[in-house]
Amino acid sequence: RKYAARPALARVLCDYMFYHDHNPKKAVELASLATVAADFQCWWWKERLGKGYYQLGLFRDAEKQLKSSQASVNMISTVLQLAKIYIRLDQPAAAVAVYKKGAEAFPGETAMLLGQARICDALNEMAAGVALYKKT
Secondary structure: OOOOOOHHHHHHHHHHHHHOOOOHHHHHHHHHHHHHHOOOOOHHHHHHHHHHHHHHOOHHHHHHHHHHHHHHOOOHHHHHHHHHHHHHOOOHHHHHHHHHHHHHHOOOOHHHHHHHHHHHHHOOOHHHHHHHHHHO
16 A cells, blocks of 8 residues: 555556566556556556456456556557457457557557457458558
8 A cells, every 4th residue: 555655666566566576466456556546547557457457367357447548548558458358358359349449549550460460360361361461
């Protein structure tokens, strides 16, 4: 609780827990406290909650947090994470829709095109996949 009230320190500590300690449970706890401290307005904390829920296997909760984060500020990392969730939930059409929306919002971002192409390959739509690979 004492770290959640200090946003700069809390962000660094949250990333440390994710990337160094590999402890998403504690990172989600800190992110949820910090989200409350920020009055549910900071997109960054919502994105971190989504990332933590994904690592914990709570895909629907992660989807809710990432959509909320995306409604606040549309970021490339949020779009990619949301598409990753849909792939994990075995919803390729939803993932492609997210990638397409992201490609419209961020023209020239190759990660969106590559994601679409990989899904086309997985669905055995080779012609569409090759066309998307050529665009990158």
